[in-house]
Amino acid sequence: MIAIIDYKAGNLTSVKRSLDFLNIKNEITDDEKKIQKSIGIIFPGVGAAGSAMENLREKNLDEILKQEVMNGKPLLGICLGCQIILDYSEENNTKCLGLIPGECRRFDSFLKDEKGEYIKIPHMGWNQVNIKKENPLFHDIKNNLDFYFVHSYYPKPAEDFVIGTTNYGVEFCSVLGRQGLWAVQFHPEKSGRFGLKILENFYKYCVRC
Secondary structure (H helix, E strand, C coil): CCCEEEECCCHHHHHHHHHHHHHEEEEECCHHHHHHHCCEEEEEECCCHHHHHHHHCCCHHHHHHHHHHCCCEEEEEECCHHHHHCCCCCCCCEECCCCCCCEEEEECCCEEEECCEEEECCEEEEEEEEECCCCCHHCCCCEEEEEEEEEEEEEEEHCCCHEEEECCCCCEEEEECCEEEEECCHHHHHHHHHHHHHHHHHHHHHHHH
């Protein structure tokens, strides 16, 4: 079973529907025993970093996640879940989980796109992801495909943890992590068949572990 972490964030059910479509057993849960028994964790969500961390701490989910990752359980962060696995977020001046070294920054409104026009915040819509390191999450997925984004803040991890990048006024990290611990800034559950393939690849990795 894949545990989808329930911390009062938005967009959990769309991830569940995608896993259901793939016939992958899953459950949205905040129960420690169910999380421990799972073969992998998906940490999705939309919302603000400050309230998200408050909700995690309220249920002790922050410590549970840290322990499960330390024990080697695979984890996939999505959108907000991608941002708050870092040390710190500029949003709400928030201390985050610290699973990956780095911070989350807000897009500057004076940045311009490829056409020379000022970017709109939030970054919303389809954009290209350039994968720079081979990894199981993108197995059998061609490079430079488009995925669906909705965000005002972007992750800036330590360089060693950058897996893929995207351009939106600035080149930012859109895929980060290490073996068994990955995060994507875009929404695979809203990115068509290639997004579903990412979720399937994550599940297959969990099974192998």
